[in-house]
Every structure is written in structure tokens, then in C-alpha cells.
Amino acid sequence: MSSPNHNLHEMRDLRAIQRSLQAFASSPQTIEILRTLPHARPKHSSAPKTLYVLDSSFNPPTRAHLRICTSALLHDGSKAEPKRLLLLLATQNADKAPKPAAFEQRLAMMSIFAEEMVKEMRADGGREGVVVDVGVTKKARFVDKARVIEECGDYSSINDEGGKKPVEQVHLTGFDTLVRLLDIRYYPPDHTLAPLEELFEKHRVRVTRRTGDAWGGRDEQDEYMTKLQRGEMEGKDGKREWAGRIELVEGRKEGEEIVSSTKVRESSARRDELALLKLVTEGVGRWILDEKLYVDGG
Numbered sequence: 001m002s003s004p005n006h007n008l009h010e011m012r013d014l015r016a017i018q019r020s021l022q023a024f025a026s027s028p029q030t031i032e033i034l035r036t037l038p039h040a041r042p043k044h045s046s047a048p049k050t051l052y053v054l055d056s057s058f059n060p061p062t063r064a065h066l067r068i069c070t071s072a073l074l075h076d077g078s079k080a081e082p083k084r085l086l087l088l089l090a091t092q093n094a095d096k097a098p099k100p101a102a103f104e105q106r107l108a109m110m111s112i113f114a115e116e117m118v119k120e121m122r123a124d125g126g127r128e129g130v131v132v133d134v135g136v137t138k139k140a141r142f143v144d145k146a147r148v149i150e151e152c153g154d155y156s157s158i159n160d161e162g163g164k165k166p167v168e169q170v171h172l173t174g175f176d177t178l179v180r181l182l183d184i185r186y187y188p189p190d191h192t193l194a195p196l197e198e199l200f201e202k203h204r205v206r207v208t209r210r211t212g213d214a215w216g217g218r219d220e221q222d223e224y225m226t227k228l229q230r231g232e233m234e235g236k237d238g239k240r241e242w243a244g245r246i247e248l249v250e251g252r253k254e255g256e257e258i259v260s261s262t263k264v265r266e267s268s269a270r271r272d273e274l275a276l277l278k279l280v281t282e283g284v285g286r287w288i289l290d291e292k293l294y295v296d297g298g
Helices: 014-026 063-074 103-124 142-150 175-181 194-202 218-229 240-245 261-269 273-279 282-291
Strands: 031-037 050-055 083-090 130-137 156-158 164-166 168-174 204-208 246-249
Touching: 014 031, 014 103, 031 103, 031 142, 050 063, 050 142, 063 083, 063 103, 063 168, 063 204, 083 103, 083 142, 103 130, 103 282, 130 142, 142 168, 142 194, 168 175, 175 204, 194 240, 218 240, 218 246, 240 246, 261 273, 261 282, 273 282
Parallel strands: 050 083, 050 168, 083 130, 168 204, 204 246
Antiparallel strands: 031 130, 156 164
């Protein structure tokens, strides 16, 4: 893993980002950290006790992503400062043209989003806030991503015997992603949940409810977790104790506007600036407007 020495200008320079992506695609590396914010991070931040991971398509990053991250970080009861967050983009299809926004555009928005999150966390809690990494990986599945994250030197801590051990990861997801995580069709050739055992032995998942859409209401989502607790997934090699490694937390409040990447893209296509800036952070919104992203599907 190369050191994240890219500066602010480079991470907003689409050609520089594209060159970084091309170098990553042709390298044997499976994960790379492209940028760390703030640039002058405290020395003791190099080996966090817990690493929060938001793995998403970031097409684009939204205020829903921001709420998922800040909610987890502000409710972290540990005294370790600053908190550590990894924004991770999977580029396993980097040889194809991703739509509707190219990977370099998404990484630029992720970098802006990270800057804004650092500022917000400093204002809302903690002495030093959060250190945010912006990274890319060639892995598609959660189990594989967790494994390659463990291989990153910055995400290792010293154990009692003086050796290095990977830090605990907390993967931040929406309820829809949890359902996909526990779907056997993603684990060929045996199509069982056995590959998830290592993930749940070492790491945790923090799930934000998504109610009022295709994933059902609160009761349906609670029932899904209850089935796991009752052992109803054991026939698929899913273990009931995994429920203790999954935290289900509240999402948007009753009556609050639904925030989604789809709604952002629709607002941009209409050039509806007011609607757009309700759905994304100020910096991300300005980038979308200036770059004319998601206009005519582009």
C-alpha cells in the first residue's frame, strides 16, 4: 500500500486521480489509500482501536452517508481520539466506464465529502474529531474487503506479545446492504453463509434502518433480525450468534425527507439547486453543479 501523500489539489484534479486509478488497476495491490484527512494527523492516530468503514458506490456521496458516519463516530464510547473512518470505493470494474459518474469524479466528491466531515466532527464532538481515509479496492464482497483492509499497515495495532494484529472493523451499512450480505447467492460455488464466519468473528456491522421503501417498515426489519437470532438461517450455515455482532440503529426520523443518490441525480438533471443542496453537503453540491454531473445521464 503506497502512502497517502496526495494533496488537496491532486484529489480535485481529475487527470491526477485517473492516473492513480490506472496505476492501481495495473498493480498487484488489492487496496490503496489515496488520501488521508486532515493531512497533518496526530501521531497516535496511526493505529486506531476501531476502524469504521463506509463502503459505497458514492454516486454521489449524500447527507444520508454523512448521517450514517457521524452517528456511528459520535456514539463511539471509547476515549481514543481521533476516531478513524475509511471511505472505500470498489473499482473491480475499473476497466469499464462506470455510469453515471466516472470513478475519478466519485473520488473527487469523496475527498470533498471527507473534508466537510472532518470540519463537522471537530465542531460537534471530541477534541480532535476524526481522521478520514479515502481508499479504493479491487474486491467486491464484504468478506474480501475486510480481509484486505486487515493487510493495511495503518490498520494494525500492537498486541500484548509485541506482534501486530488487525484492528476491529465496524462496517457501516443500510438495511438493504445487510440483506445482500446475508444472501447466499453472493457466495458461490457452495451458496452458503459459511464465508461470513471470519467476518463476524473479528468485526461488526452497524446497520441503519431503511424504512418506507422496498425493505419494509420497522417491524419487518426487526423480524428479519429475530429470524437470525432464532437460528432460522442455520440451514444456510448462518449462525445465530452473528446477531450479537450486528447493531440495528435508527435512520431518518418520521416525516423527514428520504435522501438517496437517485434523488440527487434527478435533482441535478433538473438543475434544481435548492433541492440538490438539501440532499448533499455544500461542497459536494457545488462540485456536482460545476462539473454538470448527472445531466442527461452523464
